[in-house]
Amino acid sequence: MAKVTVDGRTVEVPDTTNVLEACRAAGVDVPHFCYHPRLSIVGQCRMCMVEIEGVPKIQASCTVPVRDGMVVLASSEKALAARNATMEFLLINHPLDCPICDQAGECKLQDNAVAAGLPVSRTVEPRRQFPGYDRTSIGPHVIADMTRCIQCTRCIRFCSEISGTGELSLIERGGHAFVWTHEGKELDNAWSACAADVCPVGALTTKEFRFRKRVWWLDKARSVCDGCEIGCNVSIEHRDRVVYRFLPRVNLAVNDFWMCDYGRFRAEELNGNDFTRPVLRKAGTTRETHWGEALDAVKAAVDAAVSKDPASVLVLGSARLSTEESWLLAQLFKGTVGVPHVEFHADLGPERRIKNPAVPGGWLVGREAAPNSRGAEAAGVARAGKGSALARLLDGSYTPDVLYVADAEFTSRVSDPEFILALCRAKTLVVHGRRTNLLTDAADILLPVASLAGKEGTFVNVLGLVQRFQLAIVPPPIVRTDLEVLLHLGKRWNAFDPQWTAKAVFERMKGTVPGYAGLEWDSAGLVGNDASASPTSAYDVLLERRLANPAEILAAVAEAAGTAGGEK
């Protein structure tokens, strides 16, 4: 550890810290563009200039490692003059088109210009332009506008050091240099939108979000991506009940600063609700109904079947349900009603990977296509394997009277007609559904439910970490969350109180569900960081947590990895 004094405040930081981070630890904000905690240090934006006692020349604080007893003057006249100079240089060729730039509001150049820039521009020279390299697509998700680029090379370093794909490079030299893809290549990798995340200005933006919403109008909810079992922490950014985008939230134990494009661009899909009321289908007629009648019909069907044979009811949960929802499902059907078959099926999806130096091997890998198979198992829902009721239903050796599907998208096979035909052999098919698919079309009783953005709960990710996702948008009227549906249904057996919230369910179950003992609903460990991994705030979080307790995160990850390894 090294004691460093910054503007009169002394802090103790690890020896490997650079002066920029030490300043942050001391509460002194040193603005910067090219520095990123996960990318190699190039020291070329020259924004983070500070004075260091005993060093004659002004220094770029990101490039200087701390030394015990170092005295840093981060806010001296000389340091501020140097930063003002850099800002002036950055702005003389910047188009200053903030009103039509999508980065406005979350732009580091804008922030620093407002905070420290000169009130007027001293230049009258024509500004540099890059005809042919402005507003141009460079990949499936990213649009580049080189007139706005400040040549910080973060995106280049992201592509060479994090994604390892190296599509981007500086072309030309000096004032004419610009970032572009190599000849004939596209910026097309699994994390390409992170290159736009690390861009401090509006030079790289994503096609999906571009011009959709001014960022300052967006409300944010801390959530967890449900695209795979990694469970990347995301910020659901929404406005007026519309989800506009996901941004990765920093979580050093899970997704670090990143998330994959597949997960990120699931965001807008959360907006769709094809059903606004429960639907009953009987003898070829379809009618919308109210919740009371629909849930009564479910109870009647289940009761009738159970009175004959409890094994004639098959309840299919899902690795996409929260642990709370899975627990309610297991409690209600296995416990109260006495159904033996409460199962879920987890698909293996395309392998998703996130680079994280805290994870052994450096990469966190997600193979299952759903976020919460571990939570479902812990809550008492059995994984459907060989010989399970689901397997027997599919091979034709078992026909349930009632098939209760708590998630219409529990497997990718719901688009397979043969698969659906097998499920339809059940006399009564109850389905929780949001988007139309073959299974919702076949349902006898369809219960409309909300998307991830409309509910809250916890997932258990691939490392065994319990992560909470928060409510982003209130679902449309009449549409209920899976949790509410189960509570209201349980009320019909006097099992649950419909007033329970997800938190109340969490508190009830945490004593009995493995991995949940001692967890606190509102603890930082569960909800993660507020900050999104956007360039403005990314490293604050890293620093705060690392400085608070450097060993904590690594220990947690090592422990979780150990447990996960034991299971396999």
Place this chain on the structure above:
Amino acid sequence: MSDFQPVLSARLGKKNSCALATYVADGGYASWKKVLAGSKTGEWTPAKVTDVVKASGLRGRGGAGFPTGMKWTFVPPKEKRGAKPVYLLCNADESEPGTFKDRILIEKDPHQILEGMMLASFALDVKHAYIYIRGEMVHGAEILNAAIDEAYAAGLLGKNVLGSGMDLDLTVHRGAGAYICGEETALIESLEGKRGHPRIKPPFPAVSGVWNAPTVVNNVETLCCVKHILDRGADWFKGIGRNERNTGPKLYCVSGHVEKPGVYEAPMGIPFKDLLAMCGGMKGGRKLKAVIPGGSSAPMLTAAEIIDVPLDFDGVAAAKSMLGSAAIIVMDETTDMPKAVTNIAKFYAHESCGQCTPCREGTPWLHKMLKRIVAGQGKKADVEMLLQVAGQMGNGMTICVFADAAIAPVLSAIPKFREEFEAYVTKSASPGFDQPAAAGITSKVAERTAEGMHS
């Protein structure tokens, strides 16, 4: 002084001077053979070669004037560097405007360079040395390659050189024509196949250079001096030159308004007026106005400032400029200073590597302003603003010293020849009015700009 015999340039006029045979006939490779033979008997050790170079007082001829022997001692000893090899890079990327001394050595006496490199390699335990030659010097690269082939054929390079047990390979690497690749860390990056971007220091190349191995980068002329020091001894070398700190023979590249521009060899510290006399005096007998004493990155000196200055590292530094690569650019009374500075600014705007913001943005800004001024569209405030903009580019604002080099002409010429810059502004189309037609901005914006500048 008159009894000074050229050393480095001694063989330049001779017939077939590039050939190994003539070089050997003139006593070439004697030191290399002597040292290799002595290495077996223990008479010569790497440390002893280094000590001789140290004792000679040789300072790097590339521009900074850093003591060569001391630079060599910064390489970590074998027990500290482990299995990592040491590399010697000969910096032949001679690209400082006004400098052409290395080129003539390369093209006329390549074996002199090779022998210097061999001796330095011996001193530094180098197994593979590189010559990084400027991309444009195709002819020079061909000559060097031919010389290296000859040296291999003669057993002076390769495995077990002359039966000494020492292996040494030598490779010529051509640059791609970037000025910045003469900066040693940019040269290293370029040699590694990357963009020529200077590195953040520390670590210095002696500790972690090319491929993260200890690396010594020496200039062509420096390495030639090493050969002569080993030929004739440190005391002989020290005997040439103005004083203990500025020793040896020196090549001066004189260009501009002199009767006979060219490369002149003289003892280190020759007074400027003597060098001028060697060059036949000012062209057409005109009056001396100013001199850039060390390549375009050196601050300009007026006639009065330069005339008695001894041209060595400390002498020129005392006059608040630098000897640099000893590229003496002489300007007579007909020189239009704003135009000369604009020309230099254009060069630096073109050659900035673009890594650091102040340099990438500042060098074109200076050039644009100067271009506007000499085009008759300057405004009064421009002259002061040139100084201000230049003033916020250097002195630690950037990774390497390119920006400091780029601002030197502006920061030295404007105070010394301010009236010439102001004359352009006063006779400009719109003096004092902040509306250059070229910028094409509305007058409202111009007014606001003017207000901002005066507030």
